[in-house]
Amino acid sequence: MFLTNLLPDLGLMPLRAIAFQTMLLMLATSLEAMVLRQRLRLGYQTSIRYSASMNLLATTLGWFTFLTLERLLPVELRQQVISYILFNRFYPNGWSDRLPVVMVVTAIGAFFLTYWVKLQGLRSLMVLLGLQPSPATASGDRQGRYRAARNQTASSQPSLTLAVLQANALSFTAMLLVLLIRLVA
Numbered sequence: 540m541f542l543t544n545l546l547p548d549l550g551l552m553p554l555r556a557i558a559f560q561t562m563l564l565m566l567a568t569s570l571e572a573m574v575l576r577q578r579l580r581l582g583y584q585t586s587i588r589y590s591a592s593m594n595l596l597a598t599t600l601g602w603f604t605f606l607t608l609e610r611l612l613p614v615e616l617r618q619q620v621i622s623y624i625l626f627n628r629f630y631p632n633g634w635s636d637r638l639p640v641v642m643v644v645t646a647i648g649a650f651f652l653t654y655w656v657k658l659q660g661l662r663s664l665m666v667l668l669g670l671q672p673s674p675a676t677a678s679g680d681r682q683g684r685y686r687a688a689r690n691q692t693a694s695s696q697p698s699l700t701l702a703v704l705q706a707n708a709l710s711f712t713a714m715l716l717v718l719l720i721r722l723v724a
Contacts, residue, residue: 556624560598563717567710568594574709578702590706592664593657600656601649616641627721646715654707661703 568590576586609620615632622630629638 553625555627559721563714564594564598566713566717570710570713571706574706575702578705579699589661589664593660593703594710596660597653597656601653650707650711653711654704657707658700658703661699665699 568587571594572583572586572590575581575589576583579586581589609617612620613634615634618630618632619634619638622628629635634641
């Protein structure tokens with residue numbers, strides 16, 4: 540009874556897009572966990588948890604941003620986006636010629652925005668877990684900072700920024716390959 544009343548209210552559910560997003564999320568999480576484990580010298584479970592947290596945060600914020608900005612698009616471009624998400628093909632209209640440029644610019648912007656969200660999310664997660672002192676609570680005096688820098692060599696402190704950049708680049712490359720295979724098949 541409840542299900543019969545609920546189905547007409549749901550409308551069109553993009554189940555294929557949801558399943559594909561889930562697959563891409565699992566791919567990105569596993570690849571990024573591998574990079575985080577190697578670059579930051581984390582354990583298997585810790586790197587998977589960090590990677591899953593970063594990817595879920597970035598995906599959630601990405602969908603909220605997309606659903607907010609989608610309303611502002613021109614109608615013909617909206618048709619293209621909806622056609623691609625629901626049916627994996629583009630609808631022939633006035634935007635067909637400009638679509639490759641729009642897609643490349645959007646992909647580059649998404650890469651850098653996703654990188655920034657993941658980096659800020661991982662830094663916040665590490666501060667919340669107490670694994671890294673926040674800049675505000677770090678030793679404020681000059682001698683304390685000098686003593687801390689002298690006790691650590693440059694090679695013993697892995698770069699969080701570089702690790703997240705490499706992880707994001709690897710996952711975006713893999714997702715691009717999957718999307719290209721999907722397009723060809």
